[in-house]
């Protein structure tokens with residue numbers, strides 16, 4: 001089932017952070033907009049609505065545990081934590097530094113707001129992980145998939161990450177306007193009917209997969 005989340009659904013929470021505040025946070029935490037290796041822009045200066053939403057997800061979903069595959073400068077996790085308003089307990093980060101950045105810098109940046117979190121940063125190619133290294137068997141409240149956007153690799157990231165999703169947890173898939181990302185999600189969902197699919201109309205497009213084991217979609221906090 002696909003439900004399109006429009007500003008009508010999320011109007012209130014989306015406006016809990018103003019565009020100017022997003023820019024100030026970028027400056028404060030030393031976040032940059034960098035060209036990617038294809039010469040296009042990863043995050044435009046105008047792309048505030050993307051991070052506004054991550055702030056809103058953090059505020060609404062209050063994630064104690066976060067996993068992200070594809071971290072870059074750490075902005076998405078940083079905004080989730082800022083929206084949450086307190087430190088999560090556990091954050092796992094996976095990135096192989098394909099882009100010109102250091103995972104360590106992202107960890108240091110996230111640490112300034114997630115001061116009580118155990119942060120497990122794994123600098124490794126997710127495509128070479130047969131499963132997510134998760135010896136403590138953490139169940140993640142939010143999983144952010146934002147690594148290799150090609151269909152096969154994106155499907156693989158979903159495949160290794162989703163088994164670690166908490167009951168009632170949410171998977172955020174960025175760049176859903178990207179055809180390969182959307183195809184990868186469609187393929188994964190066709191095999192996993194327990195996940196509901198919500199589409200959020202942002203500049204990049206975000207699809208949110210909600211695990212429904214303990215209830216129905218109307219119980220999803222994002223639809224309140």
Ligand SMILES: C[S@@+](CC[C@H](N)C(=O)[O-])C[C@H]1O[C@@H](n2cnc3c(N)ncnc32)[C@H](O)[C@@H]1O
Nearest residue numbers: 070071072075076095096098099125126147148
């Ligand atoms: C679009 S950026 C992530 C942006 C970040 N989530 C944010 O909002 O700031 C994609 C990231 O995925 C990482 N990446 C790409 N392929 C990967 C792979 N196979 N394994 C791990 N990380 C990968 C890149 O190094 C890059 O940091």
